Amino acid sequence: MFFFFSYGAKQKNLGIVQAILCDVCGQFGKYEAYAIFNEFAMFFIPLYRSKKKYVIKMTCCQTIYELDEEVGRRIERQERASIKEEDLKMVKRGKGVTLCPSCQAAVEDHFLFCPSCGQHLHDDHRK
């Protein structure tokens, strides 16, 4: 007897849900929804699927949020669903923006010094 099994994580793009002002990077971005699940298949016929997880990826800065399951399911069924802040749990923070403490300029997170005034931005050596 020969069986062909496959097991792996599948990702399904559920499309753009809504456009918002992103509070990680401060730009207008879009919520892009994905369903993620593990699938166990034999001869390419899915036998078993794990419970789905829904995630949201921001199109602006690639921040990843875990989405409330109920809202995720509604999006997958293409029902009208709107995502509220309390439905999201941040998993991975994208390229964000911090405010320079000395001149209040918006500076990308990974910068060590403020490009407009030269202030050191990630000073861990507090006196």
Ligand SMILES: [Zn+2]
């Ligand atoms: Zn963003």
Ligand SMILES: [Zn+2]
């Ligand atoms: Zn500055």
